[in-house]
Amino acid sequence: MALLEIKDLHAEVDGTEILKGIDLTVNAGEVHAIMGPNGSGKSTLSYTLAGRDGYEATKGSVSYDGKDLLDMAPDERACEGLFLAFQYPVELPGVGGTTFLKTALNAKRRYHGEEELDAMAFVKTLREKAKALGMPDEMLKRPVNVGFSGGEKKRNETLQMAVLEPRLAILDETDSGLDIDALKIVSEGVNKLRDPNRAFVVITHYQRLLDYIVPDHVHVLSRGRIVKSGTKELAKELEANGYADYVDAA
């Protein structure tokens, strides 16, 4: 059974149809890359899957681990193992980074009927994971994303993913804003999580990321539809020729 199965998904934002029939199947263990021009609907797809209000599925279905994903509240989806790394991470003034992650992880544990984590043990693992991503402890104490640079915010998204250990992670342009070293560090963070039970959907504009996180499938999204699917070679071709061929095809 596929981990994620999207069939003919149509979605509206504020009454405007943006997704116009998406079909996509992601199996556990796979990495899928989605590329496509600005405004083609990549973020809309990720928000619709994560359950943001205002993003309304009007047609089609999404099954996740055999369940109707669209029927679940956003926090339920997250507790079931869906994770979205935001293209534009949100600043949370007054919410400390450690508290935020501890609350999130404990919410997930409670959802699964597990005991809450011991605070000391949590801080220890958090520090280890932050260190691996080159994030100083001091950053964990600060309010979430407040005053973080663009790249720091993206690292922070990756850290949250590492802590919450999702089954399906959607990375929406996690590479944009990262410097060359950070790109490697973040990619290593992702690769470390790759395993047969887990899948990734990586949204990116740049072939460079896919040198580090090597995808099994590459899709081109244009005007709300997937217009082409292929292997990692497709990304290289796009890098060379741009989207012109596919945009017209849509």
Add this chain to the structure above:
Amino acid sequence: MSDARTRQDPFQDALDARATRADAIAPLRERAAEAYRDAGLPTRRVERWKFTDLKGLAKLGFAPAAETPAPDALPETVADVEAVRLTLVNGRVAPGLSDLDRLPKGVTVRRLADVLEARDGSSDEAGEGASARLSVDAGFTDAPMAALNTAFVEDGWLIDIADGAMVDAPLHLVFLSANDTGNDTGNDAGNDAAGSAVASYPRLSLHVGRDAHVTIVESHVGQGGGPTFADGVSEIALERGAVLRHPVMQNEEAGAYHVHSTALTIAEGARYDGFVLQLGAALARREVRAELTGPKAEAHVNGAYLGDGARVVDNTLFVDHAAPETVSRETFKGVLDGTSRGVFQAKTLVRPIAQKTDGQQLHKALLLADGAEVDAKPELEIYADDVACSHGATSGDLDRDQLFYLRARGIPEKRARAMLIEAFMIDSLNAIGHEGAREAFREALAARLNRMEGIVG
């Protein structure tokens, strides 16, 4: 018969019925009684009471003032702060709940009742002292509620901090409104069947001597569930170079009416560092009047409040810059749910002499429900030309993007809302200069948020 008499007013009746007290402030009481009789219970036709209606208070039936035995222990709503405690129960000193035997060096505490008992004002220093230190209306103009306190006051504290004293241990003044005669809030439903309300008139007179530093925490709380009315007055003077940190928490019970008038005079180079956290009561009005009388005097009057149900929470401030290079800061944040109402009236007066005044007023409200309301009226009245003053007010709902971000990480909606509300409030608590008090207030706020209906079920 004055216009005020045509309305229902239990306090006019109480003034008529009261026995004359021949104590040290008898003439002051008579003047205060007259002042109240003339004005009566404020209505919304009075400018300063435009947003807060005391109608519900007029409908309460009051029990004759009876000695309430002090409870053995204080309720959990009291701020959990390590301090020397001084407790008033319904406006009367409760020695058993007060640490009168372990006052810090440089701190003198007298019971107002003892001082008032010294009837023979002319020959008794203490009695004379009392009438000199208390005034009819604590310097507020048109202040019938402060005058009512003066007419009825029986007890309270006279506190003196010696010149140059550096008092490390904070004092903690607890004001307990106790009424266990019933659970009815006594609101519009009428009060025939329910227990009568208990009125109290707590009073504080505080002098902070030259260059003295002290922290005085206050908890205004309730017990027993019956309706109460606390009408308090604080008269506070800071001498030259004095520093007073003054975090005040109002955490009264749901059926309580809470009115408190604080008058401050702040001399040259002195700094008042006040914070007001209002979490409880059916109706609470805290009024602060600060007079900056000497150059470089500072008044920091910050605060936060939380309203749910049909509560009314009022913070009314007046700062008078009467000397050059004076500073005032007023930042208030409010969270309002249900059909609660928040009121923020702040007026800053800069007199012609007060050049180089630095004054800021800011009010931010979070409205969680359609029925919740806020009236914010920050006002500057400036007669000097070289000043830096600003004011502002904003209100809005929780940020939807932030809410989604938290939920996208698995945090359930109610918990996410509570987190964001706490986050909105929390940075304002950083204005509390005393760490123990800051932590205690933070805990009280979190506990209150957890009880708040509709946010954390």
